[in-house]
Amino acid sequence: MHKENFAKLVIDSTDSLYRVxxxxxxxxxxxxxxxxxxxxxxxxxLDSLKKDEYAKTWLTRILINECFHxxxxxxxxxxxxxxxxxxxxxxxxxxxxCYTVSDDYFDLYQAMQHLTEDQRLAITLYYYEGYSVKEIAxxxxxxxxxxxxxxxxxxxQLKQFLxxxxxxx
Numbered sequence: 001m002h003k004e005n006f007a008k009l010v011i012d013s014t015d016s017l018y019r020v021x022x023x024x025x026x027x028x029x030x031x032x033x034x035x036x037x038x039x040x041x042x043x044x045x046l047d048s049l050k051k052d053e054y055a056k057t058w059l060t061r062i063l064i065n066e067c068f069h070x071x072x073x074x075x076x077x078x079x080x081x082x083x084x085x086x087x088x089x090x091x092x093x094x095x096x097x098c099y100t101v102s103d104d105y106f107d108l109y110q111a112m113q114h115l116t117e118d119q120r121l122a123i124t125l126y127y128y129e130g131y132s133v134k135e136i137a138x139x140x141x142x143x144x145x146x147x148x149x150x151x152x153x154x155x156x157q158l159k160q161f162l163x164x165x166x167x168x169x
Contacts, residue, residue: 001052003043009055010039016056016129017063023124024067024117034070038063057131061139064121111161119154122147 001009017038021031042059049058112120118140125131125139126147133151137144 001046001049001055003046005052006043006046006055009059013056013059017060019128020060020063020121020124021067023120024064025070030070030074034063034066038066041066057135057139060125060129060131064139108158108162111158114161115154115157119150119157122150123154123158126151 014035017035018031021034025031025034038059042062049055112123115123121140122136125136126133131139133144133147136147140147
């Protein structure tokens with residue numbers, strides 16, 4: 001793939017990559033870091049891409065690996081809280097969340113937070129990004145049956161959660 005084609009791919013895929021990172025990471029700055037690092041890694045390894053038609057899938061896989069790398073680094077950090085940090089209110093905390101949620105989709109956003117990371121990733125790749133089950137299996141390194149199970153379980157959990165929310169509203 002030529003550098004010009006890669007640049008076009010990056011420009012066309014930025015929103016998509018950001019959404020995928022949001023399904024794994026919580027913080028906006030972490031999402032931005034993951035996307036930036038994935039683009040940098042992909043550019044450096046551009047010659048390892050065998051077929052240009054798989055470039056977006058390849059870039060998405062690099063992004064997912066980078067998101068997991070960031071999460072792994074974060075899990076090694078021990079947070080020491082002082083009185084000022086412990087007094088953060090929930091609004092300040094929610095402003096640091098990775099998703100930007102409009103009122104129309106707030107219930108769906110809340111429901112998505114109850115899913116496992118694997119389920120959120122599968123839902124994001126399938127419904128938001130339009131990848132097929134086969135492509136998701138390749139990207140995530142699991143079988144197609146596992147992807148179908150994750151999607152099915154996620155749909156059932158979302159449906160259940162949204163029914164409960166409707167009941168209480």
